[in-house]
Amino acid sequence: QVQLVESGGGVVQPGRSLKLSCAASGFTFNSFAMHWVRQAPGKGLEWVALISFDGSIRYYVDSVKGRFTISRDTSRNTLDLQMNSLRPEDTAMYFCAKDLFRETTSNYMDVWGKGTTVTVSS
Amino acid sequence: SSELTQDPAVSVALGQTVRITCQGDSLRSYYASWYQQKPGQAPVLVIYDKNRPSGIPDRFSGSSSGSTTSLTITGAQAEDEADYYCNSRDSSGHHVLFGGGTKLTVL
Numbered sequence: 001q002v003q004l005v006e007s008g009g010g011v012v013q014p015g016r017s018l019k020l021s022c023a024a025s026g027f028t029f030n031s032f033a034m035h036w037v038r039q040a041p042g043k044g045l046e047w048v049a050l051i052s053f054d055g056s057i058r059y060y061v062d063s064v065k066g067r068f069t070i071s072r073d074t075s076r077n078t079l080d081l082q083m084n085s086l087r088p089e090d091t092a093m094y095f096c097a098k099d100l101f102r103e104t105t106s107n108y109m110d111v112w113g114k115g116t117t118v119t120v121s122s
Numbered sequence: 123s124s125e126l127t128q129d130p131a132v133s134v135a136l137g138q139t140v141r142i143t144c145q146g147d148s149l150r151s152y153y154a155s156w157y158q159q160k161p162g163q164a165p166v167l168v169i170y171d172k173n174r175p176s177g178i179p180d181r182f183s184g185s186s187s188g189s190t191t192s193l194t195i196t197g198a199q200a201e202d203e204a205d206y207y208c209n210s211r212d213s214s215g216h217h218v219l220f221g222g223g224t225k226l227t228v229l
Contacts, residue, residue, distance in 0.1 A: 035218070037165075037220075044205075044207060044220060044221075044222050044223040045157070045159075045165065045207050045209075045220040045223070046220060047209070047217065047218035047219065047220055050218065059216045059217055061217060095164055095165070097165075100167070100170060100175075107152070107153075107154075107155055107209050107210055107211050107218045107219075108155045108167065108170040109155070109157075109165075109167060109209075110167045110170075110175055112164040112165055112166070113164065114163075114164055115164060
């Protein structure tokens with residue numbers, strides 16, 4: 001079945017780095033755009049970044065631009081999020097999500113992982 | 123505007139109809155989708171534009187008019203109690219916006 005499994009979360013000090021990964025299975029990974037979405041404790045959903053199906057387009061929310069990098073590895077069917085210069089306000093559950101339609105980029109996310117928790121604290 | 127606005131909380135009697143709304147200027151240009159999230163779980167797509175993904179009960183429906191998009195649950199069930207989020211593109215088309223979420227209570 002279609003599945004996304006995030007990993008890589010943990011506790012990290014402000015200013016340090018962390019890399020999240022999302023393992024995809026059950027669908028043609030290189031045909032779909034992918035997203036990272038986060039949710040701070042007790043708060044709502046916040047879109048973080050997207051990457052197009054072929055990796056040629058990457059967009060970021062302003063608050064992470066220049067600090068986070070989204071990438072994909074089609075050989076491993078993996079989506080990554082490299083997070084540098086982490087701040088306390090980056091503390092959240094991070095979800096990866098699959099775009100609904102093949103070979104396009106939308107705001108429709110039809111499959112979500114269970115998330116991985118990132119805590120930025122000294 | 124680069125925001126989507128939702129009422130923080132809405133309640134509905136069991137079996138009755140409830141409409142959850144989302145407002146934002148970008149909705150004049152881009153279609154919205156709706157997500158249901160229960161405590162401790164990942165969000166689930168329930169409506170995209172006016173369509174339902176497979177497996178979503180037909181009591182869920184979507185509509186839009188101008189800068190407002192709505193999720194309607196006709197005959198709300200106890201299991202529909204959850205947080206609901208709308209999303210859309212922003213005015214540039216490059217970013218994705220989420221509304222602040224609506225907590226639905228089924229009485």
